[in-house]
Amino acid sequence: MDGIYRPGWVGRALGWGTALYLVLPLFIILPVSVTDQRFLSLPHEGISLRHYAALFAAPDWFASIAQSFWIACASTVLAVGTGTLFAIACWRLNRRSTELLRALMLLPLIVPSIVYAIGLYRYFGWWDLLDRFAGVVIAHGVTGIPYVVITVSTALASFDPRLEQAARGMGASLRQVLAWVILPRIMPGIVSGAIFAFIHSWDELVIVLFIASRDVFTLPRRIWDGINENQDPIMAAVAVLLIGFTTLLLVVDMALRRKRDT
Amino acid sequence: MSATLGTGSLELRGLAKRYGEFVAVQGADLMIAAGSFLTLLGPSGSGKTTILMMIAGFTEPTAGRLLLGGGDITALPPEKRAFGMVFQGYALFPHMTVAENVAFPLRVRGIGRAARDTRVRATLDLVQLSGFADRRPAQLSGGQQQRVALARALVFDPALLLLDEPLSALDKKLRAELQEELRALHRRVGRTFINVTHDQEEALSLSDEVAVLNHGRIVQKGAPAMLYEHPRTRFVAGFLGKSNFLHGVVQGDGTVQCGPWRLHHAAPPAPGTAVLLSLRPEKIALGQAGDNAIEGRVLSSAYLGAGHAVVLDTPIGPIRVHQPAWRAAVDPAIGTTISMAWAADAATIVEDDDAPG
Numbered sequence: 001m002d003g004i005y006r007p008g009w010v011g012r013a014l015g016w017g018t019a020l021y022l023v024l025p026l027f028i029i030l031p032v033s034v035t036d037q038r039f040l041s042l043p044h045e046g047i048s049l050r051h052y053a054a055l056f057a058a059p060d061w062f063a064s065i066a067q068s069f070w071i072a073c074a075s076t077v078l079a080v081g082t083g084t085l086f087a088i089a090c091w092r093l094n095r096r097s098t099e100l101l102r103a104l105m106l107l108p109l110i111v112p113s114i115v116y117a118i119g120l121y122r123y124f125g126w127w128d129l130l131d132r133f134a135g136v137v138i139a140h141g142v143t144g145i146p147y148v149v150i151t152v153s154t155a156l157a158s159f160d161p162r163l164e165q166a167a168r169g170m171g172a173s174l175r176q177v178l179a180w181v182i183l184p185r186i187m188p189g190i191v192s193g194a195i196f197a198f199i200h201s202w203d204e205l206v207i208v209l210f211i212a213s214r215d216v217f218t219l220p221r222r223i224w225d226g227i228n229e230n231q232d233p234i235m236a237a238v239a240v241l242l243i244g245f246t247t248l249l250l251v252v253d254m255a256l257r258r259k260r261d262t
Numbered sequence: 263m264s265a266t267l268g269t270g271s272l273e274l275r276g277l278a279k280r281y282g283e284f285v286a287v288q289g290a291d292l293m294i295a296a297g298s299f300l301t302l303l304g305p306s307g308s309g310k311t312t313i314l315m316m317i318a319g320f321t322e323p324t325a326g327r328l329l330l331g332g333g334d335i336t337a338l339p340p341e342k343r344a345f346g347m348v349f350q351g352y353a354l355f356p357h358m359t360v361a362e363n364v365a366f367p368l369r370v371r372g373i374g375r376a377a378r379d380t381r382v383r384a385t386l387d388l389v390q391l392s393g394f395a396d397r398r399p400a401q402l403s404g405g406q407q408q409r410v411a412l413a414r415a416l417v418f419d420p421a422l423l424l425l426d427e428p429l430s431a432l433d434k435k436l437r438a439e440l441q442e443e444l445r446a447l448h449r450r451v452g453r454t455f456i457n458v459t460h461d462q463e464e465a466l467s468l469s470d471e472v473a474v475l476n477h478g479r480i481v482q483k484g485a486p487a488m489l490y491e492h493p494r495t496r497f498v499a500g501f502l503g504k505s506n507f508l509h510g511v512v513q514g515d516g517t518v519q520c521g522p523w524r525l526h527h528a529a530p531p532a533p534g535t536a537v538l539l540s541l542r543p544e545k546i547a548l549g550q551a552g553d554n555a556i557e558g559r560v561l562s563s564a565y566l567g568a569g570h571a572v573v574l575d576t577p578i579g580p581i582r583v584h585q586p587a588w589r590a591a592v593d594p595a596i597g598t599t600i601s602m603a604w605a606a607d608a609a610t611i612v613e614d615d616d617a618p619g
Contacts, residue, residue: 165320166353170367170418171344180366184357 026243033236040231051237061222061238068219071136072201078141079197083148084190088182091156102153108143116143117210124211131213139211140201147200148193155189188256195253199246270331270421270454271296272317277326279312286312287478289326294456294471296331299448301457303465304475305501310458311426313475317456318424319343330421345422346415346453351431352407354399360386360410361395367418385417388447405436412444416451425457429464441467462502466490474498481615495613499540506546506581508539508609521578526553528607538614543584545608548572549592552603563594570594574602 007015032040034047055061086105090098108116120139121130129135159182167177183190205220212221219238226235274292278285287309294300302310315321317328319340328336335343344367354363361382368378386392389409399407408428415423428444429437445468448455459465465472466486473483474497482494493499496507510520512535517524520539531537558574558581565587572583572594583602585594592600 160353162349162351162353163355165340166347166349166355167366167370168339168341169318169320169343169345169347170370170414171341172366172370173341176370180369181355 029236029239029243032233033240035233035236037233040227040233040236051233055234055237055241058234060217061219061234064217064219064222065238067133067217068202071133071140071216071218072198074133074137075140075144075201076194076198078137079144079148080190080194082141083145083193083197084152084186086145087149087152087156088178091153091159102149105149106146109146113143113204113206117207120207121210130211131215133216135211136208136216136218139207140204141197143204143207144197144200147196148190151189151193151196152186153189155186155192159185188259191256192253195249199249202246203242272422272454272456273329274313274317275327275329277313277316277328278324279309279316279321280324285478287316287323290480292473292480292483294454296454297452298470299445299455299457299468301459301465301469301472302475303459303462303472303501305460308475309478310460310475312478314424314426314456314458317422318345318347344418344420345424346418346420347424348408348411348415348426348428350426350428352399352411354407354410354414356399359396359398360391360402363399363410364413364417366414371418381417382413385413388416388450389413389443404432405440408432408440409443412447416447416453419453421454423453423455425455427459428457430459430461437464444468466502472502474501476501476615492610493540493612495615496538496540497615499610499612504543504582504584506541506543507612508541508578509536510539511536521576523554523556523578525609526606527609527611529611531611537611539609540612541581541604541609543571543582546581546583546585546602546604548583548585548590548594548602549600550603553606555601555603557599557601559599560594560596563596574600 031042031047033051034049035041035043035051036046036048037044083105086101090102117139124130124135124139129138163181163185164177167181172180203220204218205224208216208218208221209224212218219242223235223238226232272292272294274290274294277287277290277292279287290309290313292300302313304310312321316323319335319338319342323336326336327334330343346367355366358366361379364382364385365378368381373381382395383392386395389412391406391409391413394402394406394410399410402410408431411428425444429440432440441464444455448468457465457468469486471483472486472489474481474489476497482489482498484492489498490502493502493505499505499507508518508520508525510518510525512530512533513519513524514533516527516530516533518527518530518537518539519525525539527539556576558576561573561575561580563573564571567587569584569586570590572585574581574583581602583594594600
């Protein structure tokens with residue numbers, strides 16, 4: 001942009017300081033993951049990839065990664081399906097009550113997840129959903145809905161309602177309008193929401209600690225236990241892979257946003 | 263589908279729309295012949311767009327009926343009416359190419375790809391956009407987007423084409439060009455076109471018939487020349503072009519006493535009647551003789567290329583005159599006193615409603 005004020009040194013320092021503050025904890029993981037020691041520490045004599053090798057040789061870590069992945073996928077589908085339909089319904093009805101409902105849907109973001117987890121523990125106990133794949137999927141799906149509602153509502157806010165009028169005027173039924181006009185227009189918002197819902201499930205720990213124990217053992221759970229029990233640097237290797245994976249998802253999200261904006 | 267709705271003649275019977283206390287449209291009666299080009303003309307807030315939206319089916323009338331080819335369509339939802347419509351700002355689908363946009367109404371009707379492609383190509387030819395099928399709307403100029411919107415509205419051969427201020431977003435030169443094209447298009451496709459605009463020039467040049475609206479009421483309807491030459495009210499005369507308004511009283515000898523003058527009028531009403539005369543600026547000749555001749559001092563004079571727009575001060579207030587600049591009889595220099603004249607049949611008697619906004 002031309003004609004805007006250039007940042008002064010205070011602004012620059014603040015900007016870089018904030019960026020460092022955000023990424024430094026991530027970068028410490030990288031050297032730790034290539035340590036030559038047997039416990040979580042920085043490399044002493046040289047770097048080694050033995051913990052990455054150990055990770056790929058450990059079936060229980062792999063099982064947890066697979067389990068986390070499938071849980072994240074299923075809960076993303078749940079969150080995207082319900083969240084998108086909800087956002088569209090609120091947008092179409094657009095009454096005071098829908099504003100209230102929308103705020104209600106954001107509750108999982110506001111209520112501390114430990115409180116949420118305690119509540120879920122009770123209900124899941126009654127419904128025999130504790131330590132079940134379906135239970136974790138439902139819990140993660142429901143807590144992932146707010147992300148989808150926010151991103152899809154934002155996408156809908158910039159949707160030109162005359163496009164729907166135009167489509168109707170040309171004879172399109174509600175289903176055709178939805179499938180051919182509204183959904184394609186808000187697809188970037190849906191994908192964004194899906195990515196956030198996926199990441200949410202992928203690194204969720206607190207709820208899993210409450211409602212799962214042995215049969216469902218997600219990746220964050222295994223990292224947690226690993227840190228508590230044996231300080232194995234294999235966790236750092238897992239963390240690096242997770243960071244890489246998450247970064248990849250965010251890059252995809254950014255690319256989609258750019259595509260939508262042009 | 264549209265064919266089953268009968269021909270494109272449309273009738274509005276007492277069509278009204280109220281929003282709480284506010285009356286947007288009060289009892290509009292209108293008969294639009296199949297194949298004609300009608301323009302709803304009025305200032306903003308006159309109810310013209312509300313009428314169009316009621317015809318399209320997007321706005322539900324509070325009272326009245328809509329008849330298409332004699333059949334009642336008042337209760338039909340817009341997707342069942344399926345009139346072609348060009349929206350203000352065009353409302354093209356940004357995520358589709360030009361061809362996909364134009365194919366949309368056909369896709370909705372489940373027409374196969376091959377038939378669809380043929381029709382789309384023919385319609386794009388019709389609006390002279392053949393080379394643009396694979397572009398996106400954002401890559402087109404305003405005039406081209408307008409043509410895509412037209413193609414999309416015509417491709418499914420609707421009984422009626424509705425145009426909501428279709429040219430308002432374009433610059434003046436392009437607007438003139440597209441007016442001509444729209445007119446030619448109307449002749450070629452032979453469908454009923456209903457246009458909404460606040461631009462009187464556009465209304466006059468495009469339409470077979472114009473309905474002038476003010477405050478939610480149709481004030482007058484007729485062919486452009488009829489409306490311009492014989493405005494029924496002061497509002498119509500003032501909104502369709504410019505006019506001078508002279509108050510007067512008809513005398514025993516049939517002249518109209520207007521200030522110090524006795525003016526001759528071609529068809530005066532009974533003596534004693536108070537009348538309002540509407541006199542077009544271009545019907546007054548400067549420095550020439552005529553049935554009615556008066557003098558005035560030039561207050562202002564603007565040179566417009568083709569002519570002069572002159573305002574003269576007279577005992578009954580300022581009078582506007584337009585005269586051709588080429589071989590003008592007098593030079594309307596500011597401050598000079600010159601004579602002006604008009605024929606007895608130049609002025610029209612109009613009803614005094616409110617002045618145009």
